Amino acid sequence: MCNRDGYGVNGKDVHENIVDTFYSGWHDQFFHGMITDVLPEERDAVLCFNQELIDSSKGMLAPMDPATVKYQTLAGSHTNQGHRQLYIKIIHTRYIHK
DSSP: OOGGGGTOOOHHHHHHHHHHHHHHOOOGGGOOOEEEEOOTTTHHHHHHHHHHHHHTTTTOSOOOOGGGOOEEEEEOHHHHHHHHHHHHTOOOOOOOOO
16 A cells, blocks of 8 residues: 555556566566565555555456455565456456557
């Protein structure tokens, strides 16, 4: 929630990341993701923040099952979201900004 001044994950950016990864290929050495536990005292705020992002994404972000959330990303959030979309087979929409 505090990362990127509260920006969170943007569906358009996630889909652009998917396209970039598809064309350039996946290289483990270039991914530097970072996660942290969701602390019990922060859980409600984290879930609410992420649900608001999902709800406002117009279907561009993968849904979340609150019962399974244990970690939150500090780095690699867009890549993680892209992998979640591919895993649950969300239709990829290539968004071209004009």
